[in-house]
Amino acid sequence: MSEKQVTPDLEGAHKLAAVQSVTTDASILDKDSMINGKPSHGAVPVLPSTIIEEADEEVLKYTDASITITPEENKRLLRIIDKRVLTIMLGTYFCQSLDKQILSFASIMGIREDLKLKGQEYSWLFTCLYLAILCTEGLQNYLVQRLPINRWLGFCVFAWGTTCCFVALCHNFTGILVLRILLGVFECVCQPAFVALSAIWYKKEEQARTITLWYCCNGLQAMFGGLLGFGFYHIKGAALASWRIMFLVLGLLTIVWGASIVYILPASPMKARGISEDDRVKIVERVRENQTGVQNRKFKMEHVWEALKDPQAWALFAINFLNTIPTGGLGSYGNIIIKTNLGFTVLQTNLLGLAQGSFQITVLLLAAYVAKKWNQTILTAVVFTLPNIISAVLFLTVPNTKAHAGGLLFAFYMTICIQAQATLSFSLLSRNIAGQTKRGVVTAMTFIGWAAGNSAGPQLFQAKDAPHYRKAFIGQLGCYVASILVLLGLRIYYMDQNRRKRRANNVVKGRAEDAEDEIDLSKAFLDLTDKQNLDFRYSY
Structure with a gap:
């Protein structure tokens, strides 16, 4: 039978x-x-049960799903958070941006001649910094997750301020090369720390605004850096060259700021000195709907493997690699192009930093506003990349003569628009990657791409191609187009994943597959990844 x-x-x-x-x-x-x-x-x-056991006990003590937070109370809590967290991010990123880019101001103040730099040595001073970031970004992300974030961030800021001070003592290429490498090692704490802080303290709809605000400090640096460069340039007859005094003074200010971070920035919402117990619970609960977690110090290998196999992780890597090749090159050679190619004086070049910085801030704030108003982060990033394509074409086709200097200067300012792509992609990272270990890994991957692009960017500007650097602008044009294609592919992926998650969630809960989406927030603080949590939805 x-x-x-x-x-x-x-x-x-x-x-x-x-x-x-x-x-x-x-x-x-x-x-x-x-x-x-x-x-x-x-x-x-x-x-x-393994996931339940691995939830962070300290976080669970400060959760209460029964709490209702009114809009007025939410605004009050946001003001408290901005005062303690956003202030630190703004000040620190300003210091990082300024300390990293003062070499660009020093390039027209005599540093290349004083240190007898030749050939590509000046380019390597930028490239080596990003290569250092490339090599240490993974370790920095691990330490940001494992150590009290206020103490580690404060130490790194203090250390890079000390490094800047020692640049004033350099007399050759080797000495400044070593110090630029150390600067990269310590400065690379900023972006992973700030992405983590944005995800921990801010709601999803607030994160694009928060990330844009601290990234705007690049614009403030361009404005005040130009003024500082102008001021230091006019120091004559001192015992030290003007550029040496600039490195020494700014390094000392950074050291003071690093010491302040330890006392102002809370280690976590659960350990925020000066904030009441009730408000700590509310600060944790207000980010429940993010479903990206607040804290978990357990390193989980399953999160690592998931991150390495996640298409969005590689897309974020590619986007930041592609958009930093142009910004890395122009950040290093921008002042040289304006002074040498467009015929502006040292004074005019420094003062033009005011216009450049204000335009950058306007672009970033406008992009954040459009993305929130339109509720389309990726499409906004695509739109703000289009001016860069136009700019690259203009530099390749318009004769580089005095008669066209004004138009080409505006075309140069148009290249700033690509930075909106960077800030919006960082907000995709903070909103769409859940699970503390996974977010650390994807953040490392993203900023390794960011560092690789920045290190490659200056190398597009070869000394033999001076003064027009046409090959560099051709390479940048290719990066702009490629980044748009990756962004659109990522948007399609997010839409497909949300559709699949809605269907799967309905199946698990016994509803029809095409039923209306219902999100359960009870698993928000269990350190689930975005893949593990069927109730997680991607923002795009």
Whole structure:
């Protein structure tokens, strides 16, 4: 007698496949129940016990889902957070941007002649900084997750301020090369720390605004850096060259700021001195809907493997690699192009930093406003990349003569628009990557791409191509087009994942696949990744 064959329900198998296609944790399902339509244990488990055990106990002590936060109270809490967290991010990023770029101001104040730099040595002073970031970004992300963020950030700022001071003592290429490498090692704490702080303290709809505000300090640096460069340039007859005094003074100011960070910035919402216990609970609860977690110091290898296999992680890597090749090159050679190619004096070049910085701030704030108003982060990034394509074409086609200096200067300012792509992509990172270890890994990948692009950018400007650097602008044009294609591909991926998650979530909860989406926020602080959590939705 032939043995009876049990044929699985094809509809049940289809439902199981729908769920498994969007989650890396198949243990959230009772497969027999799914396939055969009969629960084997009376209920479908929603979370495996291993995940529940790994939730951060300190965070759970400060959660209370029954709390209702009114709009007025939310504004009050946001003001408290801005005062303690955003202030630190703004001041620190300003110091980082200024300390990194004062070499560009020094380039027209005599540093190249005093240190006898030749050939590509000046370019290597920028490239080596980003190569240092490239090599240490992963370690920095690990330390940001494992150590009290206020103490580690404060130490790194103090250390790079000390490094800037020692530049004033350099007399050759080797000495300044070593110090620029150390500067990169310590400065690379900023972006991963700030992305983490944005995700921990701010709601999803606030993160693009928050990231844009601290990134605007690049514009402030361009404005005040130009004024500082102008001021220091006119120091004559001192015992030290003007550029040496500039490095020494700015380095000392950074040291003072680094010491202040330890006392002003809270280690976490749960350990925020000067904030009441009730407000600490509310600060944690107000970010519940993010579903990206607040804190978990356990390093999870499953998060690492998921990050390495996640298409969005590689897309964010590619976007930041492609948009920093142009900005890295122009950041290093911008003042040289304006002074040498367009015929402006040292004084005029420094003062033009005011216009450049204000235009940059305007572009970034406008991009953040449009993205929020339009509710389209990726499409906004694409739109703000188009002026760069026009700019590259103009530099390749318009004769570089005095008659066209004004037009080419405006074309140069148009290249600033690509920075909106950077800030908006950082907000995609902070909003769409859940799980503390996974976010650390993806942040490292993103800023490794960022560092690689910045290190490659100056190398497009070869001494033999001076003064027009046409090959550099051709390379930048290719980067702009490629970044737009990656952005659009990422948007399609997010839309598809949200559709799949909605269907899978409905299947698990026994609803029709095409039923209206219902989000459960009860798993928000369990350190689930965006893949593991069927209730997570991507923002784009």
